[in-house]
Amino acid sequence: MPNRSHAVDRRSDRKIGIKDVSREAGVALSTVSHVLNGTAPISQEVRARVLEAARRLGYLAKRQQKGAIASLTTLYLAVPPGNRPHNDINLVSWTMLTQLSREAERRGVRVVAHNGSAELQAAEILAGARAVGAEGIVLVFDDNPKLLKGLTGADLPVVLLNGEDPAMGLDTVAPANRYGARLATEWLLSHGHRRILHLTWRGRSTIMRRLDGFRDAYAERGLPQDQGEVLYARGYEPDQAREALRDFITERGGLDGFTAVFCAADNLAIGALTELRAQGYAIPSDIAVVGFDGVAPGELTVPSLTTVRVPLDSLAASTVQMLENRLSFMNRDYPACRIELGCQFVERESGGSFVSIA
Amino acid sequence: MPNRSHAVDRRSDRKIGIKDVSREAGVALSTVSHVLNGTAPISQEVRARVLEAARRLGYLAKRQQKGAIASLTTLYLAVPPGNRPHNDINLVSWTMLTQLSREAERRGVRVVAHNGSAELQAAEILAGARAVGAEGIVLVFDDNPKLLKGLTGADLPVVLLNGEDPAMGLDTVAPANRYGARLATEWLLSHGHRRILHLTWRGRSTIMRRLDGFRDAYAERGLPQDQGEVLYARGYEPDQAREALRDFITERGGLDGFTAVFCAADNLAIGALTELRAQGYAIPSDIAVVGFDGVAPGELTVPSLTTVRVPLDSLAASTVQMLENRLSFMNRDYPACRIELGCQFVERESGGSFVSIA
DNA sequence: CTGAAAGCGCTTACAG
């Protein structure tokens, strides 16, 4: 094996030390040290100034990384074949994987991708991870119970990214799907919509959490659940959204009183926009369209897509952090950890923006 | 202010260094350094041996702490008056607060308790925290929306422990209540019970998640929801559980076919045990009783209490860790983080243990 | 991967 210079990866910023911090904060070197270690009583103002400078210069982050970095050098990444970049036109997968490698690179962690059977197998993944000397495994986009069970209790820590484990055998990191969907639906309700169509598909349990959130919003306002309806597409690709909507409109002879479509993914929303416009509906005046994911293409559609942004970068960061925590300070009996990160509503054109009436 | 020797708190274990690790692992000093920093290619076996030794000696943990410790010296703790130790016979509150101070102490963090109005007020809490120079706030057992909203976006990071924030404005750390309740209910179902009474109270939203989990278990097996029933006590104290059960039995003229009581808290379960025994029922043969919390008294009841253990120590650790993460490496726009930790089913006597029949 | 050695960055004790 060639003598890869690991060290280079790890200090992209050339040696920021407490000397730099002391200069930046305008205090003595020793004062910085005392603040950082709590070894002497320092006034609140100076403390704050020092910490602020240390954070700004990236010194705190560097120090934190140095503490954790030891344990994770190689991360084994298992992605279902259907979600690998060359097989998947879904930008969510692509962006999430990109963020994950970027985060790994930032920490000097090598990423090795799993390549196995058409369907992911726990034993294969574990063997692959051991073969390359990985200290931890990240499983993405997959949460079939058999696979999760097979990975539970393995001698390597495993984090499931963007999936859920009902048995709580594995640590998981996911966007707050239910919350985000409630947020979007509530936004539509607060803008006067009552008949909202939720366009989704059954493929992933995390996507089903968005359906839960859709219902939560109605429940929270005490509105009858049947004002909202659910329309299932056969997949998550734009064309499948078009197909589902086309059938819906044909069957009902029009929009049937619906004034908004809330799509469980931007991909579906893009299909919805296309189909609705093709059928001559104006967006958002005839019907509002809201997506979920917040990936790039939504900015470029006409009209631009109102959506819920999933914090893909933070999800990647939390995932790697979780692995490092497991490796460096959590003991074996620390319970499984389920992490959800907040999503943000992004108001653009397709959702409309008439004055709030509720 | 006296010259408190902060440093002492922080190295309870007297200076474990890489020299100790190298001895423990049986390798050269330089090898340990290379492993910890990835500065040279080291074989998988040696790496593993070194890391194992470093973890065992607590060196990894020490290093990790050193990275984060800087930013948090004083933690401001806000507890609703009703849950403060002298007003509360509930061991959950007591244990959780104890674990939190223990964790803080372990990290050399000073804890200052808030003392304000009968009802917690956001502005008061923030003022109090600033007055003592705290870098972060932990709010426990309270999740009234107005309070949470008032603390959202504050210039100090706030973590809500054992509560939920539907608006996801704050970071939260809580046990996986829904999961734990499903686990317990499923255990009862798998042991042949069908008519299960869920004894709970309406006081806290986190407790209501346990009701969700109770229902999940029925739903998962495709059993009719009305086989399980919910009985509300007027509070969470043993006597209030007794009262609720007494009324129930009087009203129905007996147990009405129920073969198990699943209580949303050990406190309620203890009351249930007392009342059921007082009325002449044998536990678990006439009726099984299962609690939730896993605090000490459940081991001492007769029969001992089958329950779901909440990882109070890990919850405290995650809470402090969360604050430190916010302070040292998460930037302002890192989204709010919701953390749930897994619970564990603890099989003792009161739940029975006949052979699994399903 | 070892082991001795040089060097660096941070910590610490102290006078001001």
Next chain:
DNA sequence: CTGAAAGCGCTTACAG
């Protein structure tokens, strides 16, 4: 809280 100084622990380069 400063600043100069001693010292410690870890890192690093190198010969074996």
